[in-house]
Amino acid sequence: MKKVIFSLLSAVAITSSVFAADNNTVWHSADTLPLLGKGIDPASTVMRYQRLPDSMKTKVKRDAVYYLGTNSAGMAIRFASDAPAIDIKWKSLYKNLMNHQTPTGTRGLDLYTLLPDSTWTFVNSARPDVNNHFTSANVISNMDPVMREYLLYLPLYDGIDSLYIGTGRDYVVTAPKVDVLIPGSAATPKPIVMYGTSLLQGGCANRPGMAHSNIITRRLNRPVLNFGFSGNGQLDLEIAEILAAIPDPAMYVLDFVPNVNEQQIEEQMIPFVEIIEKAHPGVPILFPEDPRFPHARFDKKMRHEVDYRNLLMKEKFDILSQQYPNLVFLPSIDFAGHDHEAFVDGIHYTDLGFVRYANVLEPILREMIANSESKK
Numbered sequence: 480m481k482k483v484i485f486s487l488l489s490a491v492a493i494t495s496s497v498f499a500a501d502n503n504t505v506w507h508s509a510d511t512l513p514l515l516g517k518g519i520d521p522a523s524t525v526m527r528y529q530r531l532p533d534s535m536k537t538k539v540k541r542d543a544v545y546y547l548g549t550n551s552a553g554m555a556i557r558f559a560s561d562a563p564a565i566d567i568k569w570k571s572l573y574k575n576l577m578n579h580q581t582p583t584g585t586r587g588l589d590l591y592t593l594l595p596d597s598t599w600t601f602v603n604s605a606r607p608d609v610n611n612h613f614t615s616a617n618v619i620s621n622m623d624p625v626m627r628e629y630l631l632y633l634p635l636y637d638g639i640d641s642l643y644i645g646t647g648r649d650y651v652v653t654a655p656k657v658d659v660l661i662p663g664s665a666a667t668p669k670p671i672v673m674y675g676t677s678l679l680q681g682g683c684a685n686r687p688g689m690a691h692s693n694i695i696t697r698r699l700n701r702p703v704l705n706f707g708f709s710g711n712g713q714l715d716l717e718i719a720e721i722l723a724a725i726p727d728p729a730m731y732v733l734d735f736v737p738n739v740n741e742q743q744i745e746e747q748m749i750p751f752v753e754i755i756e757k758a759h760p761g762v763p764i765l766f767p768e769d770p771r772f773p774h775a776r777f778d779k780k781m782r783h784e785v786d787y788r789n790l791l792m793k794e795k796f797d798i799l800s801q802q803y804p805n806l807v808f809l810p811s812i813d814f815a816g817h818d819h820e821a822f823v824d825g826i827h828y829t830d831l832g833f834v835r836y837a838n839v840l841e842p843i844l845r846e847m848i849a850n851s852e853s854k855k
Contacts, residue, residue, distance in 0.1 A: 507652035509556045509642040515660055516554040518704035518725050528639040538717045544708055551633035552680045553692050553705025557660055559628050560652045564620040566645030567605040571612050572638030579824045580683035582609050586637035589688040590618050593628035599697040604686045628657045632688045635681030659700055669727050670702035675734030679707025683827040694837040712738040714747035723758035729848050736769040736788050748795045761805050763847040766796050768811035772826055773819035813839055
């Protein structure tokens with residue numbers, strides 16, 4: 480397979496892309512700032528904030544896959560600013576709303592700042608105007624005017640057409656100064672590549688920063704590339720080619736079981752993995768089970784479906800692991816705790832569920848990456 484060499488954190492040269500909205504606010508285009516979480520060649524998309532190349536529009540079997548690829552789940556802007564107040568102005572592609580996820584989680588933005596100990600902390604969210612594509616929102620005010628490093632998470636279940644950061648006239652928005660999660664820096668390790676379903680895309684986090692892929696990014700200070708497609712993590716081999724083309728990944732997490740049927744596991748799981756193995760032999764791959772959904776305790780049909788899909792996936796895993804010793808199977812018994820309180824609709828995680836799942840994943844990801852790197 481011919482690999483495209485490109486930056487995992489795409490950035491363009493800083494330009495004077497600012498304009499004054501009034502006498503007090505200056506709007507700085509986010510297009511001039513580093514973009515975290517875009518795992519494909521930036522030149523492959525007309526729109527900046529999308530996760531699949533334009534060419535996939537005609538390659539994938541279901542239109543929904545490409546559409547979901549234009550959602551900006553897992554992407555974030557890195558920047559620095561000395562402004563005491565920060566506003567965000569953006570245009571949503573679709574003006575999406577869902578009945579089981581907050582508008583802030585679906586199409587809002589989420590601001591974090593870097594502390595002196597190199598950990599990230601939540602600042603505040605930019606809540607969308609649910610009646611319009613355009614939103615202008617104040618995120619934070621009345622701060623000390625000192626230079627801070629920021630991470631601005633983009634919407635989980637909508638896309639971004641345009642994005643601006645607003646400050647007072649006497650303050651700056653610039654490229655990051657601290658060498659963390661910056662393109663090409665020694666402090667930016669190889670990415671973790673995650674593939675999966677609506678749970679990976681972020682359904683139903685209250686705000687973007689609470690999706691488990693974004694939690695892991697902050698905890699590990701390592702890029703996590705989110706290839707979660709709601710209802711469509713169905714082992715499409717065209718998507719396997721996209722994942723395989725990512726240069727020098729640290730590892731993969733293939734979290735597809737909730738979206739596949741028996742035939743897809745039987746026919747597509749092994750070829751999907753082999754495409755990745757051919758491109759990146761020996762790179763660790765984690766296979767989580769389907770979560771233990773709380774209503775499956777009572778819904779016998781759901782319980783059977785979950786157990787059966789997990790069994791079929793484990794059978795294919797056992798076949799693959801005979802050839803590829805870099806594979807790890809992860810039972811789901813502890814993913815969301817044992818009190819059945821971590822789901823919003825019996826299927827999708829609340830913020831509590833995402834934190835619990837991240838708590839399960841974090842030590843396993845650290846160990847798999849450490850073991851892999853120690854062998855090189």
